[in-house]
Amino acid sequence: MKTVLTNKNISIRTRRRALECYIEPILMYGCEAWTISKQTQKKLEATEMWFLRRMLRISWTAKKTNDTVLEEAHTTRLLISKIRKRQATFFGHVMRREGLENLVTTGMLEGKRSRGKQREKLIEGLADWLKAGKSLEAIEATKDRKKWRTMIANAVKQGT
Structure with a gap:
């Protein structure tokens, strides 16, 4: 994938999409x-920035801040945020099932x-990310699917 991701003839948007489709799922x-x-x-976060710097062909010795690199990559x-969203979605699924996974996760x-x-x-990491206060509040919120999805969507909007 190095030849595709570092090819300047391909737009940065297309290279970013290739990164999201082929590399991020593995990561x-x-x-x-x-x-x-x-x-x-x-x-x-360092891994994410490393990929962007490689795509833009910015050397690690170049004196460019991460914010500048993000601006160049648009x-x-x-x-x-993607990882936390996947965790929250999976956690809600596990909590709605009353099985061994539920006991282990909580x-x-x-x-x-x-x-x-x-x-x-x-659960503690998710409760902090969702701003749910205590972990018990997050567990109770998983029972109502609409409420849980709303909490996840609000957390994704706010970022990390």
């Missing part, structure tokens, strides 16, 4: 189950917790 494979920490988010950062299993700092749960 986002299984993202519905990821817990996105600040560090992971930074790495994903785009904004969309990768994290983390409501019996037993002792391990020592040390607890790992971030998927």
Whole structure:
């Protein structure tokens, strides 16, 4: 894909579409189950910018800011929003089904917790992104499909 993505005879819009169709699905494979920490988010944003810089043939030594690169590509950062949207959609689907996946996803299993700092749960990251307050509010919102879709759409509009 390097020859297609770096070809200056192809418009930037077409190259961006090729990136979205062929590369991003590979990058986002299984993202519905990821817990996105600040560090992971930074790495994903850096990857997105790396692709754009390669498409525009901007060297990493060139003194161009990410904002300038985004302006040249006529785009904004969309990768994290796409991942969060897919996570929220999948989470709503799992919460509406009353099965083992529901128990595992919510983390409501019996037993002792391990020592040390607890790992971030998927529901906590989604609740922060959706501005739902507590994770229980997000779980309750999944029961009403219209309300859940509205929450996701509002979060996508606001960005990350």
